[in-house]
Amino acid sequence: MMKNLAMKCTGCDVCVKECSFLQYYGNPGKIAADFYAGRANELISFECSLCGLCSSLCPKHIDPYKVFFQMRNAVWTQTKEIMPEHKAILAYEKKGLSKRYSLYKLPDACTTVFFPGCTFTGTRTKRTEQIYSWLKNKIPCIGIVLDCCAKPSHDLGRDDFFNTNFLALERFLYDNGVKTVITACPNCYTVFSTYSKKLKTKSIYEILAKQERTATNKLIGCVTVHDPCVTRFETDMHNYVRKLLTDNGLEIKEMKHCREKTVCCGEGGSVLFVAPDFASNWGNTRKKEAADKRIITYCAGCCSLLGKTVQTDHVLDLLFEPEKTMQGSVKPSSAPFTYFHRLNLKRKLKKQTKHDVMEKVYFPIEHQRMTKIFKVLIMVILAAGVAGIKMTGAEEIFNQEAIQTYINGFGSLAPLVYMIIVAFSPVFFLPGTPFIIAGGLIFGPFQGVVYGITGATSGACLAFLVSRYVASEWIESKLTNPSWLKLKRQTEKHGWKIVAITRLVPLVPFNLLSYALGLTRIKFTTYFITSFICMLPGCIGYILLSGSVLEVLQGKLSIKFFAGLGIIILLSLIPVFFKKIKPEDL
Numbered sequence: 001m002m003k004n005l006a007m008k009c010t011g012c013d014v015c016v017k018e019c020s021f022l023q024y025y026g027n028p029g030k031i032a033a034d035f036y037a038g039r040a041n042e043l044i045s046f047e048c049s050l051c052g053l054c055s056s057l058c059p060k061h062i063d064p065y066k067v068f069f070q071m072r073n074a075v076w077t078q079t080k081e082i083m084p085e086h087k088a089i090l091a092y093e094k095k096g097l098s099k100r101y102s103l104y105k106l107p108d109a110c111t112t113v114f115f116p117g118c119t120f121t122g123t124r125t126k127r128t129e130q131i132y133s134w135l136k137n138k139i140p141c142i143g144i145v146l147d148c149c150a151k152p153s154h155d156l157g158r159d160d161f162f163n164t165n166f167l168a169l170e171r172f173l174y175d176n177g178v179k180t181v182i183t184a185c186p187n188c189y190t191v192f193s194t195y196s197k198k199l200k201t202k203s204i205y206e207i208l209a210k211q212e213r214t215a216t217n218k219l220i221g222c223v224t225v226h227d228p229c230v231t232r233f234e235t236d237m238h239n240y241v242r243k244l245l246t247d248n249g250l251e252i253k254e255m256k257h258c259r260e261k262t263v264c265c266g267e268g269g270s271v272l273f274v275a276p277d278f279a280s281n282w283g284n285t286r287k288k289e290a291a292d293k294r295i296i297t298y299c300a301g302c303c304s305l306l307g308k309t310v311q312t313d314h315v316l317d318l319l320f321e322p323e324k325t326m327q328g329s330v331k332p333s334s335a336p337f338t339y340f341h342r343l344n345l346k347r348k349l350k351k352q353t354k355h356d357v358m359e360k361v362y363f364p365i366e367h368q369r370m371t372k373i374f375k376v377l378i379m380v381i382l383a384a385g386v387a388g389i390k391m392t393g394a395e396e397i398f399n400q401e402a403i404q405t406y407i408n409g410f411g412s413l414a415p416l417v418y419m420i421i422v423a424f425s426p427v428f429f430l431p432g433t434p435f436i437i438a439g440g441l442i443f444g445p446f447q448g449v450v451y452g453i454t455g456a457t458s459g460a461c462l463a464f465l466v467s468r469y470v471a472s473e474w475i476e477s478k479l480t481n482p483s484w485l486k487l488k489r490q491t492e493k494h495g496w497k498i499v500a501i502t503r504l505v506p507l508v509p510f511n512l513l514s515y516a517l518g519l520t521r522i523k524f525t526t527y528f529i530t531s532f533i534c535m536l537p538g539c540i541g542y543i544l545l546s547g548s549v550l551e552v553l554q555g556k557l558s559i560k561f562f563a564g565l566g567i568i569i570l571l572s573l574i575p576v577f578f579k580k581i582k583p584e585d586l
Helices: 002-008 020-025 028-036 042-047 053-057 064-079 084-097 118-123 125-138 151-155 159-175 186-195 204-209 235-247 268-274 276-290 300-306 315-320 322-327 337-352 372-392 400-408 411-424 433-443 445-470 472-478 482-494 496-504 510-517 524-547 549-553 559-581
Strands: 103-105 112-115 143-146 180-183 200-203 222-226 294-297 312-314
Touching: 002 028, 020 028, 020 042, 020 276, 028 064, 042 064, 042 268, 053 064, 064 159, 084 118, 084 151, 084 268, 103 337, 112 125, 118 125, 118 300, 118 337, 125 204, 125 315, 125 337, 143 337, 151 159, 151 186, 151 268, 159 186, 180 186, 180 204, 186 200, 200 204, 204 235, 204 315, 222 235, 222 276, 235 315, 268 276, 276 294, 276 300, 294 300, 294 315, 300 312, 312 315, 315 322, 400 411, 400 433, 411 433, 411 445, 433 445, 433 524, 445 472, 445 510, 445 524, 482 496, 482 510, 496 510, 496 524, 524 559
Parallel strands: 112 143, 112 180, 180 200, 222 294, 294 312
Antiparallel strands: 103 143
């Protein structure tokens, strides 16, 4: 592609006249020739805004910006190093991709989701809620997704990171029945419409423009429109936005650079961090062309950056609060408050209806704490441990007498050793009940319960985490029985209720259950708390019974014995009552 650009570019300099980057480094043909001859450094590609203006102006229909983008890919492929100037934008992306900031709210029969984007959500939380509420009136089963499309990494040439994370996002939505994504952010729209093969992409501007909306109070005034550079060739979107403005009574006076000839706001390609002078030149161009007219745009990033030098408003602010927007009293949030607002919105959405909130199960490849090598090592250790126990017949010694003798041999360390053994028994598929019963005999009822439930809960959590983060693919390939698949679906639908039922009702083997639940999207904290509470009665029952064995053998029937027996009987009767009262969908 580089050689092709060097040969085809005629050096007419039509694009050079419009671009500070090209004015400094020369026309695209010269840059390509210098690079091909080894006289240019690939790092200069990070000073190009990737806005595509050169492509729209080229009389030969060449796409120089694609070559500069390819140069960025080459730099990342060769070095795998992040430039210091880009750490801030990638930290921003990292938050957007994180579990803390992400939310998937997918109601039953949901086939369409609203994907507002990181910047729009942070700067305009109220507007995000208003749009989502409006959409729910039009599409009752619509969901909302707070997540990042990973475009910053895409623009910096980090193809491996972008592809892995975006395709995981696409797969997650598609696997949960989503067919259509409605975006508010033009960058998100470009990413989904370009790279998603399974999902249909629409902009909120199309949805709004096609609805019969009668403005109660027509606005009076003349505005101009800044088209984000990522929408350069999205003619329909240009028309939808302009229709929304004229329908509200506004007159539009176009600038010299508009629609397919639009210029960058200065934020494109993360140039602002590397070459702020080049970035500011775009803003100066916009300020000069707008003159005394108010700029309306439909990108939250463009709105924030251009707004520093010229009055700029977002079209969605104008639609939902027209008078205040025209008066200049609508103030979008800025960092660091944008982060607080995003978290607050997530909290509010989760509180509305908890049953349709789904947990994010894929994570950015660079943000995972365990490398593949570490995962493989853990799997090898687990496999070796299970195989060793089976081959040596060691599992046969796990009876109360042998366990009691072994644990007592550690003296003051016995409680710690006991809890560690109980915790790791599920991981290695060892029976846990003998250990729990032995705890009552060794430590007595109170300490036995404390140590037993601590070890049992820790073991359940260890197996859960191994299943979710270390061996998910292998375990999922083994649990193909329809019963396990039904358990997974029911857990994702009913959450903690299924964990509670399966912990209280011994219908599923304890160890397998912990691994199976690790494959679901239930939150770890929900799993942990529910498992602890619902395993506690059984633990108390077994330990009270085991702790009173000696008294029973001596002919004494103590309160501990009857209490333990009563708990075990009640737990055994739960399946009978549950079958009578359970909902039809359980």
